[in-house]
Every structure is written in structure tokens, then in C-alpha cells.
Amino acid sequence: KAGVTQTPRYLIKTRGQQVTLSCSPISGHRSVSWYQQTPGQGLQFLFEYFSETQRNKGNFPGRFSGRQFSNSRSEMNVSTLELGDSALYLCASSQDSFSGNTIYFGEGSWLTVV
Amino acid sequence: AQSVTQLGSHVSVSEGALVLLRCNYSSSVPPYLFWYVQYPNQGLQLLLKYTSAATLVKGINGFEAEFKKSETSFHLTKPSAHMSDAAEYFCALRVEAAGNKLTFGGGTRVLVKP
Numbered sequence: 001k002a003g004v005t006q007t008p009r010y011l012i013k014t015r016g017q018q019v020t021l022s023c024s025p026i027s028g029h030r031s032v033s034w035y036q037q038t039p040g041q042g043l044q045f046l047f048e049y050f051s052e053t054q055r056n057k058g059n060f061p062g063r064f065s066g067r068q069f070s071n072s073r074s075e076m077n078v079s080t081l082e083l084g085d086s087a088l089y090l091c092a093s094s095q096d097s098f099s100g101n102t103i104y105f106g107e108g109s110w111l112t113v114v
Numbered sequence: 115a116q117s118v119t120q121l122g123s124h125v126s127v128s129e130g131a132l133v134l135l136r137c138n139y140s141s142s143v144p145p146y147l148f149w150y151v152q153y154p155n156q157g158l159q160l161l162l163k164y165t166s167a168a169t170l171v172k173g174i175n176g177f178e179a180e181f182k183k184s185e186t187s188f189h190l191t192k193p194s195a196h197m198s199d200a201a202e203y204f205c206a207l208r209v210e211a212a213g214n215k216l217t218f219g220g221g222t223r224v225l226v227k228p
Contacts, residue, residue, distance in 0.1 A: 004157075006157075031213070031214045033214050033215065033216075035216075042218060042219075042220050042221060043204065043206075043216075043218040043221075044218075045215050045216065045217070048213050048214050048215055050213065050214075055213045055214075056212060056213045056214075056215045058215075090157055090158065092158075092214070092216075094214050101214065102160060102163065103148070103160070103208075103214055103216060104160070105150070105157040105158040105159070106157050107156055107157040108156075108157050
């Protein structure tokens with residue numbers, strides 16, 4: 001069974017541009033979450049989508065947004081990129097939110113803002 | 115609010131020696147706890163999880179962790195380190211009310227000396 005797939009794996013953008021990252025969850029998983037990982041701030045939760053609805057949101061500015069499609073695939077968008085947005089963006093998927101749930105991560109998308 | 119603290123951002127162990135990574139948590143409700151491992155340029159791989167079924171949890175690659183409510187701890191151990199254990203390890207917490215949002219500790223980088 002295929003794991004969590006994220007595209008693109010690496011990208012370089014210029015300050016002020018916008019970027020869209022894509023995530024395909026494990027088949028049958030309805031929950032998709034996004035995390036930002038940086039050396040200074042560590043792993044920080046961005047948001048979670050479940051059945052196309054945003055269920056939870058972290059403390060990030062409105063430039064960070066996301067959505068989930070009916071097939072559970074998800075995208076996140078960052079507008080007006082800043083140098084500090086350079087990070088590894090990780091997507092995670094899970095079936096549901098019951099206690100025994102396992103949360104699986106993708107390989108991540110490396111974003112460099114220059 | 116919940117929080118996770120990992121004591122020691124770097125740990126150095128000799129091959130064959132005990133690996134002990136410390137994790138303490140703070141949560142006003144019963145938590146679910148996880149250990150993930152991250153190899154260079156990769157995503158997060160689940161090592162093990164605590165979901166209240168048993169306090170001693172065995173995971174992959176010979177790792178295990180013990181949930182101690184009185185000490186609010188979930189330390190990760192492996193009896194004998196292998197060179198392939200060199201990686202960064204993250205302790206994470208989840209609570210029912212927050213869906214699939216994981217709160218991570220700062221991570222512990224493990225170096226294994228031959």
C-alpha cells in the first residue's frame with residue numbers, strides 16, 4: 001500500500017511569490033495534517049483537514065492556507081513568501097481521530113525562499 | 115495547553131550501549147504519546163505509540179518506551195545501539211479534543227560511535 005506522497009520534493013521560490021504544495025494521503029485515510037519543520041522552531045502544526053473541512057489550525061498567519069478535496073488529497077498554499085518560510089513542510093495522514101489512530105508522515109517538501 | 119519536553123538535544127552513545135532518550139509531557143487530559151524517528155532528508159517514521167492499552171510499549175527496531183503517569187514521562191530506550199540508529203528522534207503528544215494535531219518535543223539527535 002502506497003504511503004503518504006508529497007510533491008514537489010524540492011523547490012526554490014523568490015520572496016513575494018506564492019507556492020502550492022500537494023499531498024496524497026494513504027488510501028482510505030480521511031484526515032490530512034500539515035507541519036512546518038525548521039531548525040529554529042522545530043515541528044509546528046499548521047492545520048488539519050478531515051473530510052474536506054478544516055478541523056484544527058495552528059498559530060500561523062493567514063498567508064498559510066490549505067484545502068482538501070473529495071478524494072482526500074490536500075494542498076497547502078503560502079502566499080507572499082518570506083525568507084523565514086524556508087522550511088521542510090510535512091504532510092501526515094490518518095484514518096480518523098480515534099485513540100488507536102496511527103499518524104503517518106510523508107517525505108516532505110523542501111522549500112527554499114531566496 | 116499541552117507541551118512536550120525532550121531533555122538533551124544531542125546524545126552520543128557507543129555502538130552496543132544502551133540508548134535512553136527522555137521525554138516529559140504536560141497535559142490536563144489523558145494523552146496519547148508517540149515516538150518518531152527522522153533520518154537525514156526524510157520524513158518521520160513512527161517507532162511506537164502509547165494509547166492507554168499498556169504502559170510498556172514495544173516498537174520497531176528494538177525500541178520500547180514506558181508511560182509513567184506519576185512522572186509525566188515517556189522515555190524511549192533500546193538495549194543495544196546500532197550504527198543505523200543514528201538519527202533524530204521526536205516525542206509527540208496528541209489529545210482527543212485536538213483531532214490529529216500532534217504537539218512535538220524539540221527532538222534529540224543521536225550519534226552512535228563505533
